[in-house]
Amino acid sequence: MELPELESLPKGRMLGVLVVKTKEGALGYLSAYSGELQAELEIMPFVPPVYQLPKGENFPEMVQINSISTEVRTLEESEGYISTKIELQQILKETEVNILEAKKKAKIAKEKRDELRKKADGLPENERKYQLDELNRQGAHDGMDLRRYIRSENLRREKAKEVVREIENRIDGLKVLRREKSGKLQEAIFESFVFMNNLGERKNALEVFNDFGVEVPPAGAGECAAPKLFQYAFQHLMTPIALAEFWWGPSPNSEIREHGKFYPACKGKCQPILAHMLKGIQVKPNPLLENFGEDKDLEILFEDEHLVIVNKPSGMLSVSGRYIKDSVQTRVQQLYPKATGPMIVHRLDQDTSGIMIVALNKASHKRLQQQFLERSIQKTYMAILEKPIHKSSGVIELPLILDINNRPMQMVSYKHGKPALTHYEVVEEAALRTLIKLRPVTGRSHQLRVHCAHKLGLHAPIVGDNLYGTPEKRLCLHAQQIKFSHPVTGETIHIKTDLPFSL
Structure with missing residues (x-):
């Protein structure tokens, strides 16, 4: 098999080759890629996916999810939402300053009343009592005015928050709906990934990972090269002999992958699947047990x-x-x-x-x-x-x-x-x-x-x-x-x- 030039591939990926024996006893090989199909690879003789994900109009659930995402984005980027958030921040700052200023004025007024109370001690009893009563009345009135003003400023805050909250509640509701639809869609996709083994057993991705103690399979489970190769072999009554997977293309920035070098199947996505698919096949001893x-x-x-x-x-x-x-x-x-x-x-x-x-x-x-x-x-x-x-x-x-x-x-x-x-x-x-x-x-x-x-x-x-x-x-x-x-x-x-x- 002649692979495309390195520069022609949009990104690096894992490729796999499985040596097989046909039901007639002839030796041959199968090839596969990991991940979704790219146009540049469609001309290559790769085995098909375990399950071909529908796309575009054939994928109505995804159309609904994308529609919800568009609505969320439209709301989040709308002038009305952005302006109300800006206005809310302005009101929060204004009311905070206003309340602090009102409390400051009330404190100064109280200090003046306290000074007048001290001076009243030298007045005749009738005048002293009258002035203290007047100061107490004034203090109570000022306290009531301060509380009333703070309530009005807080109410102003809450009204501004409510305007923003109404839009955000709508956005949150759409996100919950999108998450629910995505979860159901992902579950349906995992149920569609049905893996075979040499014993004739069939299990979908949910069953395979549940058997392995994993409740929800990771995204992309079943799209790696190894499961595709074994699936095709079992479907066509071929006996797997040897498997090799290697990286083809530029190295990624995170993982260590070198062009042309061999790497084992990943554990998170492939180990549970291969544990099921390799039943009934003689394999090398697990090095973890040695x-x-x-x-x-x-x-x-x-x-x-x-x-x-x-x-x-x-x-x-x-x-x-x-x-x-x-x-x-x-x-x-x-x-x-x-x-x-x-x-x-x-x-x-x-x-x-x-x-x-x-x-x-x-x-x-x-x-x-x-x-x-x-x-x-x-x-x-x-x-x-x-x-x-x-x-x-x-x-x-x-x-x-x-x-x-x-x-x-x-x-x-x-x-x-x-x-x-x-x-x-x-x-x-x-x-x-x-x-x-x-x-x-x-x-x-x-x-x-x-x-x-x-x-x-x-x-x-x-x-x-x-x-x-x-x-x-x-x-x-x-x-x-x-x-x-x-x-x-x-x-x-x-x-x-x-x-x-x-x-």
Whole structure:
């Protein structure tokens, strides 16, 4: 299959190829794209969608929703609504100033009456009583006038608010109606996405995701390449043999996607669907169920009664997982059965090797954790990048956020991401790879891996990165050094290890 030129595609997208065996026993392949159809791709031999969404006049529900949206926009942009909002703001400011001024005048009048009361003490009794009665009458009258004036100003406010409120209530009502219609439409669409599997079972998107513990499927569920490929294969009595998905086109600004590189199906949208569609098909064992650290030793680099520093091997979990209990945490618990408290102060990714500090009591854990929060602990990582970067040193600042549709992967988001800062320094360069020193200031999940791989970072994935680069025997990322203050003695602790890989 010959794909279009990169420049001719309006944006990058995931493409998929499924090797199949026909009912006659011949080998062949199917191809698919992720997302909605684009005119530039209609000429390509892609399998059809699992469910073809109607468009235009064939989509009356959407026409109604669009009509409501137009009405909402017309109201929100109308001169009447805009002018009443402006008038309301003016009235709110005016009445606030007027009420404050009236209260100020009333206060001055009261102070004058209080002065006259004091002077009345030297008058004859009859005159003093008359003047005090007159001052009290005047005070009561002024108080009544102030309250009446405040009520009138507040009423003026409420009338102005009511004019705006009438329009906003209408807008809100239309939005509620639109939301209800959108919800019903989305539910109908999900019911129309019916997925098959090799056992002849059929389930719609709602049923598939409900079985997975998800009440409402994410938008776009069923429109990825993998479900389209398997659906077409099952419909035509083909046996799936092997699947590959890859990115074609320009890289997006958020996720890490490189032209021509292979990536697994996303978890948020595809995992529940594929769990159903792959029933009855022999697949590779789930790597999440395999303990890659089982036959590896946990090296002790430093220990005392307060903490232990270990050298975690690649493949070992930092803490126990859902399926695998063996971890740095459980190993240390076995070695130090009297240890108390949370113990784990910081973590390393399963595929990352290197130095980890483990506290042996609550007090040490709290003080060490405080050092991490204050960013006074200095960590140095070594990594090998997939390619030369032609830079000797620098700083990477890319805010990161969890990709909720593809956990545990992270993506860059300047709007919602948390700040992430990394200093880097090239140690050695080869023709095709780079040995680099990384010093993270912040400690975001997958920070170093994303900062290296993202096009706005070094644009060079770490060797062996099965999430953001190309899988190999191991991830070439190692926490080589750490420097911190002992939580009890205050002594500076500086630990360094040998690299478990070379350029």
